[in-house]
């Protein structure tokens with residue numbers, strides 16, 4: 001287990017390798033489809049400081065508000081590949097050090113991770129209850145009215161949030177490796193090599 | 194042996210059913226995951242991920258919070274005694290769905306495909322999805338499954354023959370489709386999943402048969418010996434693919450394979466695969482006039 005304190009520097013991120021298990025601590029920001037297209041189309045300055053050297057979490061949470069404060073009830077990762085058209089440019093534009101989601105991403109993002117020094121972290125899909133417990137505080141929320149709860153950008157503080165590096169800054173992708181291996185086995189099983 | 198429906202009581206019982214389904218994973222699923230965890234190498238991501246999933250499931254049960262934030266399509270199989278009003282049952286379930294959303298057992302998940310607007314309460318056209326049958330008992334049985342979008346997106350339908358897979362119109366052809374479908378899915382449907390399979394039917398009924406398989410217990414045996422053999426064979430071979438939990442590699446790619454059939458037209462042969470994620474949320478209740486029991 002590698003502990004990562006956010007914000008995090010480029011050198012530390014470049015040291016990470018595919019297969020590393022990490023625990024994230026500090027402040028990160030959620031974002032899904034609406035947030036990603038907004039960041040590309042309008043290049044909002046209000047999120048620059050926030051995103052610099054931290055992570056974007058692909059997550060549409062279930063939240064609760066009591067006594068004026070928000071808390072996360074369920075907060076697992078959502079499928080990342082939907083952000084493939086935007087992600088690489090966002091990493092460059094906002095100096096993001098990583099994205100967290102599920103399912104991995106494509107070649108454009110992989111190239112951006114290498115170019116700018118960032119990683120793709122895979123959270124455990126469906127483990128919403130436990131991941132929500134790792135969100136110890138909701139600091140702020142951006143675009144709540146316009147985007148709605150799942151799509152808004154939640155600024156959250158996490159403690160020992162677990163994830164695994166599946167795409168690193170050296171051009172490696174665990175997803176690509178596993179797919180190649182399993183496809184070989186599948187072809188052998190059905191005899192169409 | 195009459196049965197009079199007390200709509201309000203029934204509605205409350207459905208809210209409780211939704212709570213149980215969303216927050217409490219069935220015992221057979223938990224047991225299958227425990228066994229899978231045992232079977233993974235010490236120190237492997239597969240083992241730690243399965244451990245994390247299990248811990249998540251137990252935490253959700255304890256705190257009565259959703260296992261996964263995607264509470265998915267709400268699929269109901271409802272069996273009613275003769276003479277009970279379908280409309281009353283339906284509107285009670287719709288009300289219960291609204292109430293359960295308010296209580297955060299469900300995330301607002303019903304989006305109008307044209308306007309993009311979320312209804313905010315999980316109700317809409319064909320949402321929740323209801324399927325009715327009738328029986329002789331003086332009771333209503335309600336089975337509920339919550340099926341998320343990630344695993345629905347990797348569900349698939351094949352048309353035999355398929356020349357790429359060299360799949361003919363027979364059980365060997367079915368086998369080939371399923372190997373291909375699970376390999377294509379990789380970890381994206383939150384593996385390890387359960388493969389519900391429908392052989393035959395038309396495109397709609399084939400998929401309904403596939404989805405109905407997801408209501409079977411993982412430990413049951415298919416009453417048709419030929420299908421039982423195919424289920425076992427596929428379970429064994431799919432777990433050789435090495436995709437593993439979340440697609441990180443490992444010995445556990447599926448937790449179960451369940452196959453059903455429907456008569457087809459001479460001209461078509463569909464194989465429908467409904468992939469269900471490890472957060473395999475299904476529960477049922479039997480609602481009698483003065484007693485409700487949950488499973």
Ligand code: SF4
Pocket residue numbers: 076077078125126127261262263264265340341342343344345381382383470471472
């Ligand atoms: S596929 Fe994954 S994210 Fe979707 S409902 Fe299942 S466990 Fe949750």
